[in-house]
Amino acid sequence: MPRNRDVAAVIDRATLRARWLVAAEAAAVGAVVASWSVAVGFAAATALAVWRSRAVTRRAVLRVFERADPRASNVITTADELATGALGAKPEVRQRVDEDAVRVLSAIDTTTVLSVRPLLMLTAIAVLTWSASALTRRAATGIVPTSVTTSAGSPVAAGTAPLQVTVRVEPPGYTHLKPTIAVDPTQIDAIERSAITLSIATNSDNVTVDHGGELETITPRSPGRFEFEMNAQRSGYLLVVANGARRMMTLAVKPDALPLVTMTAPARDLVYEGGNPTITFAARATDDFGLRSLVLRFTKVSGSGEQFAFTDGEIPLAIARDDDRQWSGATTRSLASLTLAEGDMLVYRAVASDMRPAGAEASSEAFYIEVSKLGVAAGDAFTLPEQETRYALSQQMLIVKTDRLNQHGRAMARSDFEEAARSLAVEQRMIRSEFVFMLGGEIADEEVEAEQSVEIQAGRLANRGQRDIRAATIAMSQAEKLLSAADTASALKAERAAVEALQRAFARDRYILRALASRSQLDLTRRLSGSPAGVTTWRRDSGNAAANRVGAGVQSLLQGLAEATTREQTEVLAEFAVRLDAESADLRAIAADLQRIVDSWSAASNQREPLQAVADRVVALSGRTLADPPVAIGDRR
Numbered sequence: 001m002p003r004n005r006d007v008a009a010v011i012d013r014a015t016l017r018a019r020w021l022v023a024a025e026a027a028a029v030g031a032v033v034a035s036w037s038v039a040v041g042f043a044a045a046t047a048l049a050v051w052r053s054r055a056v057t058r059r060a061v062l063r064v065f066e067r068a069d070p071r072a073s074n075v076i077t078t079a080d081e082l083a084t085g086a087l088g089a090k091p092e093v094r095q096r097v098d099e100d101a102v103r104v105l106s107a108i109d110t111t112t113v114l115s116v117r118p119l120l121m122l123t124a125i126a127v128l129t130w131s132a133s134a135l136t137r138r139a140a141t142g143i144v145p146t147s148v149t150t151s152a153g154s155p156v157a158a159g160t161a162p163l164q165v166t167v168r169v170e171p172p173g174y175t176h177l178k179p180t181i182a183v184d185p186t187q188i189d190a191i192e193r194s195a196i197t198l199s200i201a202t203n204s205d206n207v208t209v210d211h212g213g214e215l216e217t218i219t220p221r222s223p224g225r226f227e228f229e230m231n232a233q234r235s236g237y238l239l240v241v242a243n244g245a246r247r248m249m250t251l252a253v254k255p256d257a258l259p260l261v262t263m264t265a266p267a268r269d270l271v272y273e274g275g276n277p278t279i280t281f282a283a284r285a286t287d288d289f290g291l292r293s294l295v296l297r298f299t300k301v302s303g304s305g306e307q308f309a310f311t312d313g314e315i316p317l318a319i320a321r322d323d324d325r326q327w328s329g330a331t332t333r334s335l336a337s338l339t340l341a342e343g344d345m346l347v348y349r350a351v352a353s354d355m356r357p358a359g360a361e362a363s364s365e366a367f368y369i370e371v372s373k374l375g376v377a378a379g380d381a382f383t384l385p386e387q388e389t390r391y392a393l394s395q396q397m398l399i400v401k402t403d404r405l406n407q408h409g410r411a412m413a414r415s416d417f418e419e420a421a422r423s424l425a426v427e428q429r430m431i432r433s434e435f436v437f438m439l440g441g442e443i444a445d446e447e448v449e450a451e452q453s454v455e456i457q458a459g460r461l462a463n464r465g466q467r468d469i470r471a472a473t474i475a476m477s478q479a480e481k482l483l484s485a486a487d488t489a490s491a492l493k494a495e496r497a498a499v500e501a502l503q504r505a506f507a508r509d510r511y512i513l514r515a516l517a518s519r520s521q522l523d524l525t526r527r528l529s530g531s532p533a534g535v536t537t538w539r540r541d542s543g544n545a546a547a548n549r550v551g552a553g554v555q556s557l558l559q560g561l562a563e564a565t566t567r568e569q570t571e572v573l574a575e576f577a578v579r580l581d582a583e584s585a586d587l588r589a590i591a592a593d594l595q596r597i598v599d600s601w602s603a604a605s606n607q608r609e610p611l612q613a614v615a616d617r618v619v620a621l622s623g624r625t626l627a628d629p630p631v632a633i634g635d636r637r
Contacts, residue, residue: 010105011076015061017114022052028122032556035129036563064113065105076101118549125556125576132572163245166199169232172256174355175289176324186595187250187588190232191289193356194253200226204243211251212236212582236582237591239575248575248595250588258362259287259352261294265330270369272335274342282330283317283350283364290324290355296331297363298348301397302341308396315348327352338369345370395431395476395502398424399495406488418486425483428495432476472501551625553580554618557590561615567601570594570611586621590614 030045062077079101082089089097165184171177171191182188190196200207200218207218207226212234218226228240232253240247265282285294296315303309317329329350338346350364402424409417479494557580560573574594577587597610 010110011058011061011065014065014110014114015056015058017110018056018061018064019053021114021116021119022056023049024119025122026052028119028126029552031126032122032129033559035126035132036559065108076104121549125553128572128576129560132569162202163204163240163242163247164201165240165247165249166201167249168197168199170195170197172356174357184247184599185249186592186599187252188238189252189254192232192253192255194232196230196232196251198226198228198238198240200228200240200242202226202242202245204245207240207242210237210239210241213579234583235585235588237575237578237588246571246575248571248578248591250578250592250595251582252585252588256354256356256360257288258360259285259291259354261285261350261352261362261364263350263364263367264328267367269367272369272371274371276334276336278332278334279369280330280332281315281317281348282328284326284328285350285352286326287352287354288325291327292353292355292359294319294327294329294350294352296329296348297351298346300338300340301345301347302343303396308394310397310400317350335369335371340369340371342371395495395499398427398431399492399499401427402483402488402492402495406492409488421483421486421488421491424488424491425480428476428480428483432473432480468501468505472498472505475501548625550581550584551622554622554625558615558618558622561611561618564611567598570601570607571598574598586617590617590621593617 026045026049029048030041032041033044034041065076079097082097167182167185167188168179169181169188169190170179172193175191177191188196198209201224203224205220207220209216209218209228211230213236216228218228220226232251235253236251238249238251240249261283262285263281263283265280270279281296283294283296285291294317296317298313298315300311300313301308302311315331315333317331319327319329321327340346346369347366348369349366351361352363353359353361405417405420405424412420475494475498479491479498482488482491482494553576557573557577560569560576564570564573571594574591577594578591581587593610593614597607597614601607
């Protein structure tokens with residue numbers, strides 16, 4: 001059986017790996033800076049290594065392992081403290097803690113927790129910057145003294161193939177927008193799901209396209225003609241490379257927004273005493289590209305206690321179209337046509353779908369209509385008191401929601417299905433909390449209570465109502481765990497078992513919930529009677545902040561702009577900016593501006609002024625990207 005020395009050995013190896021990674025990453029950052037200045041790069045690497053190595057402590061590595069597996073529950077730290085002698089315990093306790101720690105550590109992949117991915121990314125950036133620096137030095141020594149010009153007018157180093165990229169953007173058909181065509185653009189604007197076609201003209205026989213980090217080699221359609229097609233899903237960049245010639249284009253994708261839906265009448269909650277009033281429903285919907293439908297959906301709730309029945313339905317609306325993007329609808333219904341009885345409630349909302357193939361839906365705020373004697377007058381809006389709404393979450397309603405999710409789960413994406421299941425787990429936890437804090441009880445019938453008082457006091461008659469309530473809460477806990485694991489089929493069984501137990505508790509034993517059972521009195525004389533001898537202070541350790549890769553990249557970009565003197569350096573900086581965070585609108589705009597400077601570069605023009613304007617924008621961005629340095633927290637004792 002492994003002992004705590006094995007746990008300590010694992011932590012020792014992990015600490016050594018963390019220190020090695022810190023040193024290697026500092027060296028990679030120094031290599032990036034050294035492409036412009038070797039002395040500054042060496043100083044930067046040394047300073048970064050010293051600064052970060054202070055944070056690589058044994059305690060920090062323990063926190064990383066504890067966060068890597070939720071099952072750890074501080075067992076790894078406890079095992080390490082037992083191994084180092086910081087804690088003392090009985091042998092059998094040590095053995096149990098060691099076994100648990102070894103089991104948790106065996107399930108944790110150290111290479112994943114302490115990943116080399118940041119090191120590989122920094123190494124790639126270093127290779128890229130050194131390549132750009134080498135090209136600059138070759139140009140300065142006269143090895144590549146001349147240049148040629150593409151059809152778009154941008155200079156290309158001699159020995160490279162001229163390159164022209166024609167971009168066609170065809171929006172989705174339902175938007176009714178016309179396609180757009182641009183030649184050598186610096187930025188491509190597209191609606192989500194647009195078809196983008198690149199027509200590439202070059203005398204090279206080797207063309208690659210990098211879109212969002214995915215590299216593809218293009219096969220020519222005809223001599224000197226290449227085509228690349230893709231669908232616009234998210235913002236990023238497109239980089240076309242043909243035998244040394246490069247064309248970088250940022251891609252800004254505008255998402256198709258959901259419809260905006262509002263109820264205009266009655267647009268408030270209504271409570272009626274009875275009668276047969278007429279209710280007018282009206283709704284309005286707008287969308288950025290066009291609407292497909294607008295209806296009124298409702299859920300009718302009937303019953304009481306845990307004996308609820310839920311019925312869904314739709315009420316068609318008479319639609320008036322201002323245009324394809326703005327609709328309004330209205331209809332009139334009587335209370336009798338809604339078949340609402342005393343105590344029933346109808347929850348309604350307007351639902352609209354847009355013209356996307358999947359028909360994405362959005363709904364308005366929900367309102368309700370209730371038939372209740374609490375209503376003051378027919379047609380008056382009435383807000384129910386808190387006592388009437390505190391038990392609005394029903395176990396039976398949760399069963400209906402879980403059953404719906406279980407039926408439609410196969411048609412949903414796995415991530416969406418798991419998110420919906422977790423939301424239901426939260427609702428189950430809320431319902432259970434209403435019972436967990438009110439497990440005391442009494443029998444409502446005083447005569448029955450008097451007849452059974454002797455047996456209750458003697459302990460010969462169990463309170464079956466309390467037993468059923470406890471069984472219901474246990475079933476609810478099981479349902480919550482199953483929903484968190486996205487096992488809706490098994491969760492349904494546990495939820496129905498909870499409802500059956502609640503029905504037995506309420507119906508058979510006439511069980512009434514209250515805050516505290518009469519046989520569980522608090523002994524107030526024991527308050528503050530404990531010994532404070534073993535009380536110790538506790539200070540929360542602040543976790544290590546995640547590495548700010550974008551912030552460090554923005555700093556490198558700013559330094560590169562300060563030292564850029566050639567077209568090639570500026571072109572590399574444009575690619576570097578968009579690769580930092582392709583979904584950042586600020587970085588895409590900066591990359592597009594740098595690409596425009598590259599396209600207009602000439603030996604006679606002074607590019608320092610436009611580069612300075614871009615540098616000012618990078619300075620403003622760095623102020624938003626980089627956080628203030630952490631303030632040291634003193635020892636509070």
